[in-house]
Amino acid sequence: MQRIMLILLAITLPLSVIGKFMHWSEVALFAIACAAIIPLAGVMGRATESIAIHSGPKIGGLMNATFGNAVELIIAFFALREGLIGVVQASLTGSIIGNLLLVAGLSMLVGGIKHPQQKFNRTIAGTNAAMMLLGVVIALVIPAIFGLSNPGGDDLKISIGVSIVVMILYLLGLFFSLFTHRSLFNYTEEMHEEEAEWSVGKAVGILALATAAVAFESELLVHTIEAVSLQFGWSEVFIGVIIVAIIGNAAEHSSAILMAWRNKMDLALEIAVGSSLQIAMFVTPVLVFLSLILGNPMTLVFSWPELAAMVLSVFLINFLAQDGESNWLEGAMALGAYVIIGIGFYYL
Amino acid sequence: MQRIMLILLAITLPLSVIGKFMHWSEVALFAIACAAIIPLAGVMGRATESIAIHSGPKIGGLMNATFGNAVELIIAFFALREGLIGVVQASLTGSIIGNLLLVAGLSMLVGGIKHPQQKFNRTIAGTNAAMMLLGVVIALVIPAIFGLSNPGGDDLKISIGVSIVVMILYLLGLFFSLFTHRSLFNYTEEMHEEEAEWSVGKAVGILALATAAVAFESELLVHTIEAVSLQFGWSEVFIGVIIVAIIGNAAEHSSAILMAWRNKMDLALEIAVGSSLQIAMFVTPVLVFLSLILGNPMTLVFSWPELAAMVLSVFLINFLAQDGESNWLEGAMALGAYVIIGIGFYYL
């Protein structure tokens, strides 16, 4: 697997540089950038992981909680700089529903094919469900509904206030899992118990190089979305919600499914739900603040279809997880919901 | 009970034929058709049951899962042929909320009066709750919200796509309960453990006759709804949601309540929730496809009141069932919700 990824990287990175300077068709450049970002995100994840192992569980946990979605953050940064607020919101939406429905769904399905019934910690599932309701549903529905009732109002002020509250709660959640209730999350240490792949120095170097490469590819990706949209008749929202999100989360997909296959459902859900929470409660607020600095203010007022997709995903994952058990049918349901939402965005 | 039903049948069937050809008042014909469909639905249910017992649990389960709501399907077919899309959607809505609130509510209330606390399998309740969220909430909210954001858009294409996904999931659900996780549903075999009432040949004959009679009465019913609407000042939606739905589901009501009284709450909920799922995930998609053939396309875009009624019913039943226990107060709540929704439709 890792060998295939390296080969992919060795082909796509040079191709994208050559293609950019030779002015290849934008659709081709988009495809190459997508194909480059997938292995780069994997390399960044492995480098972060190595540093995290060397730093011990607490600093390591903090690192994963802040850099775990660096790729999404970088892509969004370039889209934000171009003023493509709609693309940023679409890719945030896509990351959240992709993690909740696609990653968790595939995990439950694949794990459920091998194991008839898989169990996971209900206390954590309950706390995570409430966190999702807060960080996704409440944090986004309130600005949308209050904005609707008060057109021309203080959408931006509400969004900044809500972002601050949400980020504080995210930090409190880290404090909860790393300090006051760490024993509940013991299982996550399994994730880090293997030896580090690289030394700290090497990992930092790889991380820096990969980040630079991701930045280059992300800029390319953002600049070519419009052309792809025109060429295929796909809306930019569809590209953001489905395609960009799948690329940015490919690494999470493979790890979570592997854990589910090994019947470590707690870990699989931690990856899927943890990544969604990080997007909603850390990446999104950071982007709101960044957007102010960049002079293209982004509010938390998402479109109704995006909002509906996220709210329904949160409820579905809670309904699936509330009994602390999963099976292959529940995984199929999450995937079915993802396809239904995808159909909706396709025809939007 | 069965004797009363037979007498009712012996009176209403000839009356409806005579009345139709003598051009009696449409309100009278509507009432007669209603009174005829109730026992016919019961006979069809018993005939299906007999064939199911002879066919063994798997084929029998499949039969119940496809023919269990044949009456609703036939009524909807005639309404669809007349282009009465609103009536079809209203009767689907009514069947879903009727099963979830009225059938399940009466079961919890009646069972709860005899038994202080009734328990049922939480794994199944959780899987069913997620299925309802998918088949009712997600499958109907997505077309409605996406249609709203994109007027004149591809409502029909979205509806067809969603219908296909939903039907596949329904089939996967059958595969789950009849094959991979059959042991979870062992209790349903009690339902079929009695001896078959009729031989296969006799049952098939009775089923054919009853189906023909239901078809006749359904056509009568559909043709007289407008007159009843004008006469009593009830909207066609109210008639569809409340009256037609109660008639079509009378058989489910009596069986479920009987099971609850005998403290077989798993069976009672299986009837109520199973029937809702069948309407939402099998009958509704079939009607979408049929509507294309009949040339009166029906989308999955229901009215907001219908959508709200269904979504709230699904959440209420999940809140009531999530702890795997019920009592008479929970039954009273479901009935109260039904009355509240009924009041809403009455004044619409």
Place this chain on the structure above:
Amino acid sequence: MQRIMLILLAITLPLSVIGKFMHWSEVALFAIACAAIIPLAGVMGRATESIAIHSGPKIGGLMNATFGNAVELIIAFFALREGLIGVVQASLTGSIIGNLLLVAGLSMLVGGIKHPQQKFNRTIAGTNAAMMLLGVVIALVIPAIFGLSNPGGDDLKISIGVSIVVMILYLLGLFFSLFTHRSLFNYTEEMHEEEAEWSVGKAVGILALATAAVAFESELLVHTIEAVSLQFGWSEVFIGVIIVAIIGNAAEHSSAILMAWRNKMDLALEIAVGSSLQIAMFVTPVLVFLSLILGNPMTLVFSWPELAAMVLSVFLINFLAQDGESNWLEGAMALGAYVIIGIGFYYL
């Protein structure tokens, strides 16, 4: 604590009378009225409690269930008489979300700081969650959605019908907890096991005096809201939802937090959720009926922001309580949700 309250009362009561007749600034009078209502509500609560203890658990339970929110009822009565329907609805909204998020949130947070994990009865939590879904979500969403789909329709008739259903269910809920399923609620008897503070005669006298004083202060409060709104640039809705609601529920806050600190989480949640249910299913219907008598009809059609705030609060509290356990992070989430909603109303 009680001494401080008495001193506050001894200062604010005369001041408000003097201030009213000397025509002090309305902002000052508003502040004095607020400062007087807090200890008065406490005194009324203690007097009701004394009478309840003397009356035995059943009559006592009934008394608490009807007079427990007398202060809110009195404030709302004066606002209703002035035709300030918006202020009444805002203060009802504020009481419901204040109890669900602020009181329950502070209880979970404070209790959770002392006790890593607090448990409570899941059966009661489930029944209460369903009751909230019915009494808050269904009872308010149906009139709003059906009213929206049918402008100029029978909003008032729907509201009266729904109010009757909701009140019947509230009475059935009392019957459930005081008679048929009393043993489930055994823990509430702890609340009443202490000796009564006052004799019945003394308690009735104190209750009468305090009620008269609350009535005086409430009228003052209602008459000065507009001036405060103009002076500080706060909307009347913000004042109703946040300020009036906190004042009216101060007594609940302190008792619930004390119970949580003593690890009696069942009692703490009973106070918070019970008070919300009482507002939604008893005080609100009573106000609908009262509004007809006063000639300023109030419907159950709340504004969308109010509706969203209440619906989200009910879902959050259910997500937090569905596993029968709480911790400090869950308390922080409820408080965070309260702040987010407060930010929304502030900028409305």
